[in-house]
Amino acid sequence: VFIKIILLDKRTEILEIATRLFAERGYENTPLSLICESAGVSKGLISHHFKSKDGLLREIFNQTTQLIIKINSKPEIELPPHKHLEKVLKSFFAQLEKDRMLLQFNLNMIAQPSTRAILLDLIQERSIFILDNTISIFDRIDPKNSLILSHMFIAELDGIALSYLGVYKDFPLKKIKSHIIKKYTKR
Amino acid sequence: VFIKIILLDKRTEILEIATRLFAERGYENTPLSLICESAGVSKGLISHHFKSKDGLLREIFNQTTQLIIKINSKPEIELPPHKHLEKVLKSFFAQLEKDRMLLQFNLNMIAQPSTRAILLDLIQERSIFILDNTISIFDRIDPKNSLILSHMFIAELDGIALSYLGVYKDFPLKKIKSHIIKKYTKR
Amino acid sequence: VFIKIILLDKRTEILEIATRLFAERGYENTPLSLICESAGVSKGLISHHFKSKDGLLREIFNQTTQLIIKINSKPEIELPPHKHLEKVLKSFFAQLEKDRMLLQFNLNMIAQPSTRAILLDLIQERSIFILDNTISIFDRIDPKNSLILSHMFIAELDGIALSYLGVYKDFPLKKIKSHIIKKYTKR
Amino acid sequence: VFIKIILLDKRTEILEIATRLFAERGYENTPLSLICESAGVSKGLISHHFKSKDGLLREIFNQTTQLIIKINSKPEIELPPHKHLEKVLKSFFAQLEKDRMLLQFNLNMIAQPSTRAILLDLIQERSIFILDNTISIFDRIDPKNSLILSHMFIAELDGIALSYLGVYKDFPLKKIKSHIIKKYTKR
DNA sequence: GATGAATGAGTATTCATTCAT
DNA sequence: AATGAATGAATACTCATTCAT
Numbered sequence: 001v002f003i004k005i006i007l008l009d010k011r012t013e014i015l016e017i018a019t020r021l022f023a024e025r026g027y028e029n030t031p032l033s034l035i036c037e038s039a040g041v042s043k044g045l046i047s048h049h050f051k052s053k054d055g056l057l058r059e060i061f062n063q064t065t066q067l068i069i070k071i072n073s074k075p076e077i078e079l080p081p082h083k084h085l086e087k088v089l090k091s092f093f094a095q096l097e098k099d100r101m102l103l104q105f106n107l108n109m110i111a112q113p114s115t116r117a118i119l120l121d122l123i124q125e126r127s128i129f130i131l132d133n134t135i136s137i138f139d140r141i142d143p144k145n146s147l148i149l150s151h152m153f154i155a156e157l158d159g160i161a162l163s164y165l166g167v168y169k170d171f172p173l174k175k176i177k178s179h180i181i182k183k184y185t186k187r
Numbered sequence: 188v189f190i191k192i193i194l195l196d197k198r199t200e201i202l203e204i205a206t207r208l209f210a211e212r213g214y215e216n217t218p219l220s221l222i223c224e225s226a227g228v229s230k231g232l233i234s235h236h237f238k239s240k241d242g243l244l245r246e247i248f249n250q251t252t253q254l255i256i257k258i259n260s261k262p263e264i265e266l267p268p269h270k271h272l273e274k275v276l277k278s279f280f281a282q283l284e285k286d287r288m289l290l291q292f293n294l295n296m297i298a299q300p301s302t303r304a305i306l307l308d309l310i311q312e313r314s315i316f317i318l319d320n321t322i323s324i325f326d327r328i329d330p331k332n333s334l335i336l337s338h339m340f341i342a343e344l345d346g347i348a349l350s351y352l353g354v355y356k357d358f359p360l361k362k363i364k365s366h367i368i369k370k371y372t373k374r
Numbered sequence: 375v376f377i378k379i380i381l382l383d384k385r386t387e388i389l390e391i392a393t394r395l396f397a398e399r400g401y402e403n404t405p406l407s408l409i410c411e412s413a414g415v416s417k418g419l420i421s422h423h424f425k426s427k428d429g430l431l432r433e434i435f436n437q438t439t440q441l442i443i444k445i446n447s448k449p450e451i452e453l454p455p456h457k458h459l460e461k462v463l464k465s466f467f468a469q470l471e472k473d474r475m476l477l478q479f480n481l482n483m484i485a486q487p488s489t490r491a492i493l494l495d496l497i498q499e500r501s502i503f504i505l506d507n508t509i510s511i512f513d514r515i516d517p518k519n520s521l522i523l524s525h526m527f528i529a530e531l532d533g534i535a536l537s538y539l540g541v542y543k544d545f546p547l548k549k550i551k552s553h554i555i556k557k558y559t560k561r
Numbered sequence: 562v563f564i565k566i567i568l569l570d571k572r573t574e575i576l577e578i579a580t581r582l583f584a585e586r587g588y589e590n591t592p593l594s595l596i597c598e599s600a601g602v603s604k605g606l607i608s609h610h611f612k613s614k615d616g617l618l619r620e621i622f623n624q625t626t627q628l629i630i631k632i633n634s635k636p637e638i639e640l641p642p643h644k645h646l647e648k649v650l651k652s653f654f655a656q657l658e659k660d661r662m663l664l665q666f667n668l669n670m671i672a673q674p675s676t677r678a679i680l681l682d683l684i685q686e687r688s689i690f691i692l693d694n695t696i697s698i699f700d701r702i703d704p705k706n707s708l709i710l711s712h713m714f715i716a717e718l719d720g721i722a723l724s725y726l727g728v729y730k731d732f733p734l735k736k737i738k739s740h741i742i743k744k745y746t747k748r
Numbered sequence: 749g750a751t752g753a754a755t756g757a758g759t760a761t762t763c764a765t766t767c768a769t
Numbered sequence: 770a771a772t773g774a775a776t777g778a779a780t781a782c783t784c785a786t787t788c789a790t
Contacts, residue, residue: 026215026299026300026301028213028215028216028301029300029301104300107298108299110298110349110354111295111297111298111299111353112213112295112299113210113211113213113216113291113295114213116353123354124356127354127355147359148359151350152366154346155343155346155347155349155363156339156343157346158345158346158349159343159344159345160342162342162349163345167314168314168338172334172335172338175335176335176338176339179339180339
């Protein structure tokens, strides 16, 4: 019975496998046939559940957004802002080290014009949430400059992800981590 | 004679138009037929000049690298390091404002796994040059931390490009520019 | 009880909606999914009631044939033949004006090779009935030429339907109606 | 050299074979793969020459229209109108007997809603030409009723084609031919 | 250098049908 | 009687590449 339940949830399986393949190979370079083969399902099933390849991509992106929103909506206001930043940074670097896949996926989809067009509204929604969330932290540190500081904070993390995942083989991730944590938690 | 020169330089025209289209639409989403149509040349001519679509992409990427190397190889060592950084930053923001296209192109090609695979060696070559060049500046400011500082410097600029070009419609580019120039030139 | 009766008669609803869609869009261009959606039933139900898409088409066509047979089997022999023709013509033009749908459906299915193949025996059955019925009228007018006259009569009506429904936007239906009724009822 | 020239004209070959297949099987029931196989060409060549399946259909239909226009534009005004009608009728029946294919094709395309939609403007163009041409004949017989008589004339021929090609196996074509020629040429 | 007809593998999508519930 | 997940064959179309001229 237990096995049956797991095997039956083909919809979830498609989502997970497609996320990985899109991250590894890019959206346009991942044929649906490969997803189907990897997931052990038929081509028709993707149409049935997600309508189209674009629909599948949007579903994946949106699920991740909902997860991000859920995680960051926990009331951690009690934490002092520098502690809060430290927590955000640590979770970012942890993901970079252990689960490159999801960050790679996001980077791909946002940098690529064709996928950006498909996800336009969803990217807006997510990025605005992230900006607002970051601003709410910096508001408690330096309210006058919180917008600029937040944008810089986000840009730094994105840039680190790009350098680490896509450019520099020998990127000194650990040292960068210490450096940036020290920078944002001192005082 | 004049007309002849212009007409003969279809190779350059193909390169320029392809760069723009790859930047705007992404590599995989830009068929050669569209490039041919836009440039007013036949399909055979691209094969003739660049062998293949991959060859065309590599040619474009490499030309830009050579330009970067040429520009940055001028002996500006006489400049004090903070002035040198200021110059680099100003030229970066100028390009971001006036010629989004080329930065968009680079971002696309590096973030996308399939194009990264095609350009692997060329990306290595270019990024190592940029890193070395940046290190040579920070060596004169803080030799002990020059590697980390250089990586952070590059990551910040990449992240700003990503935020500005791909994510935040209302990205406060001017304010970020002042902020970051002040940060790297103070003292 | 009343609700039950209405809800239970999904079979009839499917038949009606499918007839309309086949007439408007053609058989091959009407997916079962569209019929299901329009009728608010599941895909499985069509299989259950009609076995297959072909079965559904045959059922519709056959129902109409049975209706034609039923209507024309009323003993109207008492009517003088010219009056009988007038009645047939008036009913034909009435349908053309008020219920294009069913004539459109018949025209489609008969003119299209693929549907003709599916309905071959049913088309034979119906067209022979119509021919025999028409002959029985002309037998009382001009027995020697009744076959030719009947074929001409049928061809004229079919041709009018084709011109009116499929070709000429400004087809002068009223005038054609007067013209043809006068032609067949004079003397 | 001669063989080479014939073999090279693959565009014409595609048009001829597609016409036959569309006539025999209907448009929607004729996959491009079958046309390619029959014509011995690759799938890509149809895209190259006709852009799409719809484009191929439109090209075929339009070519036939141009042929009809060309044939009927010869100045035969010298012929007395009844002789002209006789000529039109004889050519119609000759085509019906010897070259069913093209009439079948036209009937299919016009009766089928999906192909009618694709060909809408071309059908208009052709049918108006045919109507005008017919009216110009009847104008010399009975100017007051020429519109009605022309519509009836066209409808009769269409109806005969429908009955003969699609409905009645034992359609008495020869007798109908004599009957209708007598009817339109008497006096 | 330059053209464009021709290829053929590849891709997303459609859709009738089946079947467990 | 009724549902809808799942299938898989079929289909139109795309596109980089080749090659004769």
